Amino acid sequence: MKNLNLKKHMMTGISYMIPMVVVGGILGAIAKAYNYDIGNMGPEAGATIFSALNLLNPDHFFWAVNWLSSQAMGFAVAVMTAGVAYSIAERPGIVPGFIIGYAANTGKAGFLGGLVMAFVIGYFINWMKTWKLPKWMVGLMPVMIIPVVATLVCGVIYFVVINTPFSIAMTALQQWIMSLNGGSKFIIGAVIGAGMGFDMGGPVNKTASMAANALGADGIYGPMSAKIIGGMTPPVGVFISTLITPKKFSNVEKETAKTAFPMGLCFITEGVLPFAAADPARFIPASMIGSALAGGIAVAMGVESMAGHGGVFVFPMMANPMWAVVALVVGSVATGVVYSLIKKPSVEGAEIEEEIVDLDINI
Template structure:
């Protein structure tokens, strides 16, 4: 591996190391809430002036609704954290603030973790460029805490918003309408398309577009797309778990531990449990994920599966039409993802944590004065 590629990998893996605890917390808490409060726990407390206004936290439903809400908020920041962590690896502390802000922009515009990583590199290298500026001595102290984060957020953020957000929205709207139009044809084809989209960017534009298309059809009483949506989102993290079990030596210890949480997250329809694997091996994992999710979606809808709920994972399977076929399709799709990823996966190159830590310590000021 060339030095340049190694550095890119190092920066991404640093970002992943910060993201993993957020994804785990954001995945496990809603899973617990759905297990004890019901698959539709998120809809059981009606919002008032704020989402928390009508909450009775001392009731069974209210307590688990609160747990679900906390986990949901944690998951909202997964892309922001990986963006900030990657930017920090590239540029040090001045990259954290713009990385957090623009990572959340990537999440909010449905650019997903891929968009977050792209913004992280843009932020990191823009900050490094600003560090080379020759500024007056009176301004030097303002650079890391004021000038760099403000200008980086402004320039990189608005370049993204101006040139990418609108075209992205236009393309995704047209794509959503195309998916909806598939309803008049083969159910298996529609299921394969929705499944492939769910497994492609794992929370990004295609994933959200397919999800919105399925929701639109479900609102009209067409329930099959919800089954494809759920199975397409469950397959990637379950497949990641299977891959680690099949080829454990190819994965870093960190990803081996992450796989233990990816399985329950996948069973609960939390696709984000596979994000660390997709970020570590974008091509290998995404190819495997698309194949597995597309197969699962096509098989499920081809055999007549329908879901009465848009969310819930294993908690809504008993209420589905042809639940046995849904389980068969889930197993087949997950095995395809897992076996393909295990075969395509190249062994992780271990990064010297001591070297990484020493690099990061260069950016930390230990001059603390107690008065």
């Protein structure tokens, strides 16, 4: 397994994804700091949604900033998938990786689906490079044959192996979460919170979010608070972990956690994707524990939110906002403590970072 350099390939993709997540998160935080209800602030429909855009209007300006944030977040998984595929198969891996990574994100398979497909794409392309072709076709390999064939074949694999099973499983999970509403408030809050902390914007996270939204549409607003607070806990928790055990984190990880902290306060969970992708066996359980505790406390203590987004900016509008703060603090500290206890020191950090810097993309 070491000869496959799985760690190096994964960290390369993550290093390309981090700036995308940072830009998206910070722009989104700036916009939401102005007004959490961004969706209703945009221009009136015209020839396109941008034809009536007036950036001198503050509502329009911050709507545009939030739109840029959404685009950045939407392409984060695609950049990661392309980066991992590039690390494995060099330039021919970029296009299939980007396309299928974007499909994984929009298809709700999230970064986990994108990461799995990156390795499939990379090694499939390496196999294609061994094909014995006529001389006249050799020149077509990098610009036509590999991109088209790899995207087609790996795309079919994605839809059959990843997308369809994920969709069936996530539909069943959503129905199960909603069925818990008649029981213990702590349990449904904990389940939604744990789902939000599982894959940070991936299919389970989105399913838990949709279940909370569906209950909110029926006038049941407790699960909405678990959704928001449970999604805020992982970024805040990893920042706390870097404060508790700083020697276990590389400099890059510390800087990433510093950026994730304000993103988490704005309910942008994706800031911790680098940690979840690089150390899933340890970070995801720590994240789920904290988010479950936060969500359970919030719903059990009567915290309710009619808003579906906004992070700390909507806390004052929640029912029992002080308990929302308590739930966030307790859950985040739990994540930070658990992750600090189980995380291995980042011994390879400096070496991996240096290797990543040396990689150069020439297009």
